[in-house]
Amino acid sequence: MPPTEQYGLVFDGDLPPMRSLRTAWLLALFLGFAGADRFYLHKPVTGTLKLLTLGGAGLWWLIDLLRITNEYATDGASMPLAGTNSLRRGLRLASTVLVITLAGAVVCVSAAPVTGTVTATVAAMNALLHPAPPPPAKEWVTVAEASATKPPGPLVTLTGRLHIEYTFTGAAVAYLQPVKGPALTVLSLAKAGAGAIGISLAPGTYTLIVSTTGTLWHLTAQEYRLPG
Structure with a gap:
C-alpha cells in the first residue's frame, strides 16, 4: 500500500482559479434574478433558490449587488474575488446609488404611505451607507517555512488542509512528524524539481523534516483560515 493511502494523506492538486469581481457584479446586475452570479461563483444551491424566487422578489438581487463589492466576498470555495480596490469602490458606489434610487422610487409611487415608512427608509439607507464592521476574514497564513539557510521547525495547522510550494535542486523527501504516531510523507522527489501540492491531514502540531x-532549496506550507 502506498504511504499516502497508509496514513490517509490526500493530494488535492492545484488551487481553483479566482473568480472575477467585475464579471460577478455584471451577472448580478443583469441576470441576478436568474441567480447567474451565484452559479458563476460556484454556489449552485443558493443560485437555484435565487432563480426560483426571481431574486427573492428583488430583495436578494439588491443585497447581492452590495455583497459582491464587499472586500471580504468569496466564491463557493472560499477564494477571494479577483479585482482591484479602485474597481471594488466604484462598483460599491454604483450599487449603493442603484439601491437608493430604487428605494426612493418605491416610496414615491406608493399609493397609501404607511406610518413610519420614512423612518424605516432612512434607517435602511443608514444601514447601507454605514454598514457594521465585517467579521474577520480568512486569508492565507504561512504555518511553516524552511530553506537551505533556515532549518525546518514546528508546524501548527488548525484546518488540516495545507498548500505546499517547494523548490529543490536535488532529490528530496519531506515528512511531517506528529506528536504521536508515525511520520507522514508529504513530498518525495527522485530529482530536482519545483511545484505546489495540496494535502489534507488531521489538525495539530507537527515537526517538519526535510x-x-x-x-x-525552499519549502513553504500555508493554510486558508482566520489569521492569528
Missing part, C-alpha cells in the same frame, strides 16, 4: 541532496 532531507535533500540539493544545496539550494
Whole structure:
C-alpha cells in the first residue's frame, strides 16, 4: 500500500482559479434574478433558490449587488474575488446609488404611505451607507517555512488542509512528524524539481523534516483560515 493511502494523506492538486469581481457584479446586475452570479461563483444551491424566487422578489438581487463589492466576498470555495480596490469602490458606489434610487422610487409611487415608512427608509439607507464592521476574514497564513539557510521547525495547522510550494535542486523527501504516531510523507522527489501540492491531514502540531541532496532549496506550507 502506498504511504499516502497508509496514513490517509490526500493530494488535492492545484488551487481553483479566482473568480472575477467585475464579471460577478455584471451577472448580478443583469441576470441576478436568474441567480447567474451565484452559479458563476460556484454556489449552485443558493443560485437555484435565487432563480426560483426571481431574486427573492428583488430583495436578494439588491443585497447581492452590495455583497459582491464587499472586500471580504468569496466564491463557493472560499477564494477571494479577483479585482482591484479602485474597481471594488466604484462598483460599491454604483450599487449603493442603484439601491437608493430604487428605494426612493418605491416610496414615491406608493399609493397609501404607511406610518413610519420614512423612518424605516432612512434607517435602511443608514444601514447601507454605514454598514457594521465585517467579521474577520480568512486569508492565507504561512504555518511553516524552511530553506537551505533556515532549518525546518514546528508546524501548527488548525484546518488540516495545507498548500505546499517547494523548490529543490536535488532529490528530496519531506515528512511531517506528529506528536504521536508515525511520520507522514508529504513530498518525495527522485530529482530536482519545483511545484505546489495540496494535502489534507488531521489538525495539530507537527515537526517538519526535510532531507535533500540539493544545496539550494525552499519549502513553504500555508493554510486558508482566520489569521492569528
